[in-house]
Amino acid sequence: MSVDKDTVRRIAKLARLAVPETRLEPMAGELNGIFQWVEMLGEVNVEGVPAMTSVVAQKLKWREDVVTDGGQAAAVTANAPDGEDNFFVVPKVVE
């Protein structure tokens, strides 16, 4: 599998990442280098091997379904690049 310029453009769109037109080609080259190296995993037969889901054996913890925190609108919005009255301000979303 080889990554071309259009593929990089498509992945960048999926990742919501603005990659300048002039960077698409070099990025395709860099990614191809990495994916070619990764191809060596093809040597390994993984038939019947379960995919890892947890690196240490553990049961997911349960807790009471109760409110443990809240009422901190000012702290939540304190780092907002743009905000008003404890709301986040973004460009118009609905025409």
Next chain:
Amino acid sequence: MSDLISMTLAEARDAIRAKKLSSRELTGAFVTAIEAARPLNAFITEAGEQALAAADAADKRIAAGTMGDLEGLPLAIKDLFCTKGVRTTAASKILGNFIPPYESTVTQNLWDAGAVMLGKTNLDEFAMGSSNETSHFGPVFNPWRASNSNANLVPGGSSGGSSAAVAADLCLAATGTDTGGSIRQPAAITGRVGLKPTYGRCSRFGIVAFASSLDQAGPMTKTVRDAAIMLKTMASVDPKDSTSMDVPVPDYEKLLEGGIKGLRIGIPKEYRVEGAAAEVDALWTKGADWLKAQGAEIVEVSLPHTKYALPTYYIVAPAEASSNLARYDGVKFGYRAPKARDITDLYERSRGEGFGAEVQRRILIGTYVLSAGYYDAYYSKAQKLRTLIKRDFEQAFEKCDVLLTPSTPGPAFAVGAKTSDPLEMYLQDVFTVTVNLAGLPGISVPAGLTSNGLPLGLQLIGKAFDEATLLRAALAVETAADFKHSPAKWWSV
């Protein structure tokens, strides 16, 4: 004064307990040393005034007889740990002005024990790198230089600011995080100790996430004893992190004693790789001899899937990173691109302008391997490889208690030497990354110098949640190596 800053954490603790030294005096010495060491660029944010105030508060508690385990001891914190009210950047432009409204659990544990924060150390952007050269705040320079050169070398990464700070005596100890080797590799090439605990040993709450199934916090210190002291306080069971394991935290320092007589040390033959420096191999053999001389039994073991660990990592880690970093969109916190046309333009340009080149590369790799049509070929396959890599260790640990390997393929390299080829940089983690994929604890201990005077480390790998045995073996390596070297302080004018 240089006597004060070159103390180990244990020595400083004992001096403070014996009231031979005040926290104010000690903290002041470090604040001065940090200012003088600015050419190293080890810190992104210095917190001198706050540190002195915290030292005064510690001295009051000492006088009142209510001391914590780390009372009054000045530490440096990797700028990936959220610190309430103190800027936390992850060395990224996208978090350049972020001031957390909360504290990470690991740092909270340290402050609850009385420790003093000197500042936030530099790192690779979002901990993605092995040389601290991807930081938005510029590279960190290794305090060590080759005996025949004045060239600046890298301090390793991603915890390069922490490794440089510990090596240059700018703190008693530092925190790091390790996703593929980011504590052990920088510790090794700066001649210090770096411990990555078992996955789940330390809480990840409040640590800026890179790859959540691999990330683990740990100490970077001058000695093995100091690592044991730090780990006891850093580790805890935390309801805020569902992967923090509910197992008791022992007193690691007390468990250091007892020696290694009868301990079985495994030597994995697959760790003899092409391209590793000859001196690395020789040191590894010497390390095995040291342990044997102290009564350990040396056993050859095999970890057959070792060579697949790095490519597996470069699927799993970017996949998780692309998902974790989706939150940085210019809306709720962090950098926002100016004059966005619409919401999509705001997302794409905030991320395009806010993330550096290596982070963007990994987001794209991660997005690709998780995308429709490629998920099975890459991500599923890598998760199966991960099972095999973990199984290798389980089988090896039937024959031994601890593994001994090199820490890195070579010593510190020149700034800029490996930045043009990502693959060459990734190979820095060839000996460390397997441990993260298997969730095991690993430690790097300074073990010797190259012929041109640069430090090399040896790595020990333990069974899950058996940091106590790991530390005991590490102490044996440390004792035999008797590594007393320190870098010449060329940065102080």
